[in-house]
Amino acid sequence: GEDVEQSLFLSVREGDSSVINCTYTDSSSTYLYWYKQEPGAGLQLLTYIFSNMDMKQDQRLTVLLNKKDKHLSLRIADTQTGDSAIYFCARARDTDKLIFGTGTRLQVFP
Amino acid sequence: DAGVIQSPRHEVTEMGQEVTLRCKPISGHNSLFWYRQTMMRGLELLIYFNNNVPIDDSGMPEDRFSAKMPNASFSTLKIQPSEPRDSAVYFCASKRQENTEAFFGQGTRLTVV
Numbered sequence: 188g189e190d191v192e193q194s195l196f197l198s199v200r201e202g203d204s205s206v207i208n209c210t211y212t213d214s215s216s217t218y219l220y221w222y223k224q225e226p227g228a229g230l231q232l233l234t235y236i237f238s239n240m241d242m243k244q245d246q247r248l249t250v251l252l253n254k255k256d257k258h259l260s261l262r263i264a265d266t267q268t269g270d271s272a273i274y275f276c277a278r279a280r281d282t283d284k285l286i287f288g289t290g291t292r293l294q295v296f297p
Numbered sequence: 298d299a300g301v302i303q304s305p306r307h308e309v310t311e312m313g314q315e316v317t318l319r320c321k322p323i324s325g326h327n328s329l330f331w332y333r334q335t336m337m338r339g340l341e342l343l344i345y346f347n348n349n350v351p352i353d354d355s356g357m358p359e360d361r362f363s364a365k366m367p368n369a370s371f372s373t374l375k376i377q378p379s380e381p382r383d384s385a386v387y388f389c390a391s392k393r394q395e396n397t398e399a400f401f402g403q404g405t406r407l408t409v410v
Contacts, residue, residue, distance in 0.1 A: 218397055220397075227403075228403060228404075229301075229388055229390075229401035229402050229403050229404055230340075230388070230390075230401040231401070232398045232399070232400075235397055235398070275340065279397075283328075283345075283352075284330065284342055284345050284352075284353060285330070285342070285390075285399055286342065287332075287339060287340040287342075288339065289339035289340075290339055290340070
């Protein structure tokens with residue numbers, strides 16, 4: 188199937204870590220992505236990981252991939268109010284179409 | 298580069314009218330995608346093109362929806378006739394076919410009353 192699932196909401200205190208989770212069903216997915224959408228804007232690529240990797244770190248962002256369980260997570264360290272947005276998980280086979288999850292709305296409070 | 302350019306940014310139309318959404322991809326990108334975003338269904342892929350050729354239109358909801366890409370720098374998504382349930386934000390995205398990152402436009406917010 189093409190389902191990519193995420194929880195709808197996450198609320199964290201400023202300075203804490205945020206962990207956004209995603210599960211997918213298509214085991215042939217080669218690339219897994221995290222996109223960020225700020226209010227009234229399009230989607231911006233944050234990071235991506237190849238399916239043969241299990242971790243990728245980029246500054247405050249850490250992506251973990253459990254290929255066996257088809258589970259992807261995005262950890263944001265030292266979450267700031269500017270991180271408040273909707274975060275989308277997406278998958279693709281090779282470099283063709285992206286299939287997105289429902290998005291997780293992250294709210295950061297002081 | 299100005300990025301992916303969509304027009305209009307907002308469209309309000311009456312039920313039954315024809316609506317045309319426009320997209321200019323980033324120069325040099327040969328893959329183009331149309332997505333629809335709603336609260337209920339999230340981001341749905343409607344159709345995508347490689348080298349101006351439609352590759353997968355299985356996400357197009359009904360025959361009322363059609364998309365064209367007459368050249369590498371322009372694409373349209375047309376809804377005729379429009380219905381209130383078509384109200385959504387429509388995004389266009391483009392990328393180089395061999396690359397991983399897709400770049401999104403700002404979207405067109407369509408309201409059908």
